[in-house]
Amino acid sequence: MQKVLQQLIELQGLDTRLDALTAKLGDLPETVKTLEKQIVNEEEQNKIRETSVEENEALVRRNSAKVEDLKSKIEKYKEQLFLVTTNREYDALTAEIEYNEEAIREAEDQIIQAEEENERLREALEQTEKNIGEMRSKLEEAKNSLEVTQKETEKEKAELEKKRKSLTAEIPRRYLSVYRRVRQARNGLAVVPLLRDACSGCHNRVIPQKRVDIYKKNQVVTCDFCGRFLYAAEDEEEE
Numbered sequence: 001m002q003k004v005l006q007q008l009i010e011l012q013g014l015d016t017r018l019d020a021l022t023a024k025l026g027d028l029p030e031t032v033k034t035l036e037k038q039i040v041n042e043e044e045q046n047k048i049r050e051t052s053v054e055e056n057e058a059l060v061r062r063n064s065a066k067v068e069d070l071k072s073k074i075e076k077y078k079e080q081l082f083l084v085t086t087n088r089e090y091d092a093l094t095a096e097i098e099y100n101e102e103a104i105r106e107a108e109d110q111i112i113q114a115e116e117e118n119e120r121l122r123e124a125l126e127q128t129e130k131n132i133g134e135m136r137s138k139l140e141e142a143k144n145s146l147e148v149t150q151k152e153t154e155k156e157k158a159e160l161e162k163k164r165k166s167l168t169a170e171i172p173r174r175y176l177s178v179y180r181r182v183r184q185a186r187n188g189l190a191v192v193p194l195l196r197d198a199c200s201g202c203h204n205r206v207i208p209q210k211r212v213d214i215y216k217k218n219q220v221v222t223c224d225f226c227g228r229f230l231y232a233a234e235d236e237e238e239e
């Protein structure tokens with residue numbers, strides 16, 4: 001048989017087995033990646049919430065002090081009211097008191113808003129912490145399963161990859177690039193046997209001249225329909 005065809009058949013065998021080993025891992029690698037990303041994301045969200053809580057607490061402290069300050073000012077103005085002698089002085093003090101009372105209302109409104117917001121933020125923080133905890137245990141589980149499966153397959157995988165490396169070093173580049181392209185486009189299968197006069201990859205009939213070439217085994221033949229390399233299956237050689 002043509003040497004390159006034999007090599008391609010062997011390469012396909014190695015890749016099919018490697019694909020099967022990868023398939024054994026299932027969606028575990030993806031699950032691990034997704035969970036890790038989600039956890040980082042949720043933790044970032046919570047950090048933002050924590051910062052907001054601190055800012056609100058600072059605002060509450062600031063405004064409470066301000067309210068106390070304004071209240072004592074008002075007390076002083078009220079005491080002064082007893083001492084005024086003119087209407088003008090009286091009006092000025094009353095205006096001052098009203099102005100400060102308004103400032104107190106504003107500061108107190110801000111305190112209420114900040115406290116309400118913090119209540120919501122703390123609920124979200126707590127819920128998110130819970131979610132993160134659940135995700136962490138799922139992640140642990142997925143990581144462990146992945147590790148177990150990888151351990152089971154790593155030896156075989158390493159052997160296959162070693163063989164593959166030395167094999168691909170021998171195959172001429174132009175065949176290798178066709179192989180890669182077809183394999184990628186055709187579900188991982190780039191080299192298939194001829195079965196009952198048809199390509200066993202796409203099931204289209206192969207023209208007689210090509211079939212003759214395949215059985216002669218002295219040249220590399222590809223399917224006109226799917227581009228896969230074709231070879232004669234052992235039990236069909238006698239035809």
Ligand SMILES: [Zn+2]
Binds near residue numbers: 199200202204225227
């Ligand atoms: Zn085909």
